[in-house]
Amino acid sequence: MSAEPLLEVSDLSVRFDTDEGPLQAVDRVSFALARSEVLGIVGESGCGKSVTCMSLVRLLPETARVSGSVRFGGADLLALGPRRLRRVRGREISYIFQEPMSSLNPVFTVGDQIGEVVRRHLGLSRRDARRRAVELLQLVHIPAPQRRVDEYPHQLSGGMRQRVMIAMALACDPKVLIADEPTTALDVTIQAGILDLMREVREKLGTAIVLVTHNLGVVADIADRVIVMYAGRKVEEAAAGELFAAPQHPYTVGLMGAIPRPGERRERLEEIPGRVPVSSKPLERCVFADRCRYADETTRTQVPDLRPVRPGHLVACFHPEAERAA
Amino acid sequence: MSIVAQEVDAPRVADSRRRLRVLGKRFLRRPMAVAGLVVVLGFVVVAIFAPLLAPYPVGYTDFNAILVHSSSKHLLGTDDLGHDELSRLIFGARASMQVGVLATLLAMVVAVPIGMLAGYYRGWVDHVIARLTDVLLAFPFLILAVGLAAILGPSLLNVTLALGIGSIPGFIRIARGETLALREADYVPAAVLNGANDATIIFRHILPNMTNTLIVQATLTIPGAILGEAILSFLGLGVQPPNTSWGTMLSSAEPFLTQAQRLSVYPGLAIILAVLAFNVLGDGLRDVLDPRTTR
16 A cells, blocks of 8 residues: 555544434544555445445535545545535546436436536547547447447446446546445346456556445455444454455454355354444444444443554454454 | 346347337327327418418408408408408417417526526525415416506517416426426436536436426417417407407407307317317327336
């Protein structure tokens, strides 16, 4: 990892003021993203991973109260004016959504939609924009791009639409690509193709990727480094290989126990008992205490800080695997 | 699932032309709508070529033939001033189509942006616009139009203005409702994240998605305006002689209701036919353009 991170998030907190009172969706999350790094963010539904990503590009509704900072290119994205923010969105930082089916506007051809982005940000002419669109469709391996460029979203399959979304996201050579569950809505076979594509993008264009997913297999496949989130907090962070070889947080261990592995005979998959707590205010104890089999007095009365158990491996737990074994 | 197959699919007969063909087929399966379209097109052609089609020019009076019945010289007879009825009907079509189309266009041009602003920004903008619209909607369309026409003074242009303004609240409501729904579509945040500003999102991403609804609303507003023009002209607030419209014809025929019913029947039939045709066409278009229609 280079010394100067491309994107640096510090103490990011997001709170929603709902009718039932405040809801802490993200709680003091910090991380850094290096150039052309693939960072995976995993966790179950409602753990705040999507909210974290959306707050990076300020896509949250007005009821969200965001604090902390997101340093990118010498500026704090959270404090950027609307004009400068628009210049970052789509040009420096791109975003891919989970739903390729509905993220494309049904009344325009895909060429129009990709072209719109490059015309806006790069000031290309209509003709050049179209040429660029064909180029991009080729880049994301859509067959017969010359023809596809004039087709409407409904004429494309889900996998192809997600490829179009990626093409659109890459249109201006962004430095960061945020992919929020990019493969969740797709068939398994298509998923692999999309992941290959993202890996290729990183290698060819040097784009750094933040990959949000609940699928550990996806993360294991392409991420360099992984952040595990639970109930709005970062509970563990490590290089992907390290994390899978020696998970430290009982939650991470639990997640891995819940993945079926081919060739392994087990009576049943392990599950983590209980549900993700919905917290209204920062808890004065470990967020995972209620579901943790190692919970004790300390866990229930104090908040575990993130601390390194090994070089580059952070965990927020009083009883990480490494220390229990010892 | 056929997703895998589609990923590598073979060339397909592409694009919008095919969609148009499908829509055309669906339309043709609705005889009422087709009839409506034919009649509407007929009226439009008559309106455009009125000076060529009418046997006599505007204001031509034949003093030798007053209140005469149909003859080879005057196919539909003449009125009390010796005006040729057929010529008046033909020029009347011109006035009616003009008012119907222009008033609707005016209402759309004014109302759609306002409605979209309300629906897109919500908050106080929406509150103000929605309440004002409610106030306008509380006036019956005709009362509003009559009041406006009375203030503006009688002329074809002012009738158009009055009816156009009277049609604004309905369009605002539709544009607002559609925008409220469409702004939640996933392609809106997708566009935001590609750096689009509000204007781009409203006009490039939301507006084209509501054209179907607007087209249908327009085909239903036009007959309202045609009827409104007839009523205003009948009341003397509209087209003034020697210019003619179906409403003025009815108005001048009214004293002869017992002696020459045909003078009321011809323009009356024309109005009914035109209004009915537009309504039927609008209904048909609504069915055809509705993506849930399968037939």
